[in-house]
Amino acid sequence: xxxxxxxxxxxxxxxxxxxxxxxxxxxxxxxxxxxxxxxxxxxxxxxxxxxxxxxxxxxxxxxxxxxxxxxxxxxxxxxxxxxxxxxxxxxxxxxxxxxxxxxxxxxxxxxxxxxxxxxxxxxxxxxxxxxxxxxxxxxxxxxxxxxxxxxxxxxxxxxxxxxxxxxxxxxxxxxxxxxxxxxxxxxxxxxxxxxxxxxxxxxxxxxxxxxxxxxxxxxxxxxxxxxxxxxxxxxxxxxxxxxxxxxxxxxxxxxxxxxxxxxxxxxxxxx
Numbered sequence: 056x057x058x059x060x061x062x063x064x065x066x067x068x069x070x071x072x073x074x075x076x077x078x079x080x081x082x083x084x085x086x087x088x089x090x091x092x093x094x095x096x097x098x099x100x101x102x103x104x105x106x107x108x109x110x111x112x113x114x115x116x117x118x119x120x121x122x123x124x125x126x127x128x129x130x131x132x133x134x135x136x137x138x139x140x141x142x143x144x145x146x147x148x149x150x151x152x153x154x155x156x157x158x159x160x161x162x163x164x165x166x167x168x169x170x171x172x173x174x175x176x177x178x179x180x181x182x183x184x185x186x187x188x189x190x191x192x193x194x195x196x197x198x199x200x201x202x203x204x205x206x207x208x209x210x211x212x213x214x215x216x217x218x219x220x221x222x223x224x225x226x227x228x229x230x231x232x233x234x235x236x237x238x239x240x241x242x243x244x245x246x247x248x249x250x251x252x253x254x255x256x257x258x259x260x261x262x263x264x265x266x267x268x269x270x271x272x273x274x275x276x277x278x279x280x281x282x283x284x285x286x287x288x289x290x291x292x293x294x295x296x297x298x299x300x301x302x303x304x305x306x307x308x309x310x311x312x313x314x315x316x317x318x319x320x321x322x323x324x325x326x
Contacts, residue, residue, distance in 0.1 A: 056174030059308050060087035060126045061301075062150075064141060065133040066115055067097035067105060070155075070293055074130050075106035077297035082303055090129070091115040092137065123148040128304045132296070135159050139166050146174035151307045153300050154178040157222030171314040177307050179317040180222030182299030186273065187317040189288045190230040193275050196284065197234030203255045204279040206231050211264040211272040217261035220245065227258050227275050 061078055065071040067087035078086045089102035096116070103111030109170075112317060116122060123129070123144060130150035131138050138156040143150040167176060181187065196210055197206065208231075210224040225239070232239040237257065244260045254260070274287035290296070299317065306320045318324045 158218035
């Protein structure tokens with residue numbers, strides 16, 4: 056199979072630049088387009104130069120429809136509104152859509168899933184290989200321990216992150232809820248403040264910390280009678296998310312239409 060031609064959405068942002076660098080380092084992948092928001096001051100800039108690489112001749116553009124004509128996939132770590140705008144175009148052009156955007160609403164996710172009868176979408180709250188292995192372990196542990204063990208998820212990110220809890224924290228919470236055989240929406244606790252009353256048995260708690268330049272730290276603690284078990288992951292550089300997204304894209308190239316996750320990419324979907 057020839058090299059996979061990839062578009063980077065939000066190519067002028069920090070994650071977009073990391074994706075451009077990752078593509079340059081990855082055998083079997085080439086940069087086919089660099090997408091940026093209409094009106095951005097970066098439109099027309101060279102994607103390679105912005106990413107700290109030699110000029111590659113790929114200029115940032117706001118025209119996804121045009122650049123998708125000569126592409127096989129798009130890597131999308133942007134914002135919900137941009138991702139939803141990209142969904143229909145990617146599906147119409149028949150290119151793989153790797154979605155790493157967080158902060159998506161239930162209706163946003165419904166829009167994404169609505170195209171998967173005719174398009175390939177790989178979506179995950181975190182593209183890190185380690186985090187997805189962690190989620191599989193969390194699900195297994197939650198299944199093994201009864202409700203005498205409370206579950207608390209703590210996440211820390213850099214000061215610029217705009218959504219909370221993080222997509223990764225929610226993914227880990229969903230893994231724990233799945234292991235318990237419950238729905239996360241009905242069994243989560245967030246933002247405790249004031250006189251909250253005793254903790255409700257069986258709920259999954261979330262706490263979000265923001266500050267500095269933290270790429271992403273997550274821990275899931277199971278607190279039982281007289282003992283605690285903590286499972287954790289620390290991200291040291293956002294390049295790990297970029298390389299995970301590329302692994303997902305290359306895996307999805309040529310797959311049948313459907314909605315896939317990193318668990319599918321890593322062969323963990325049966326856990």
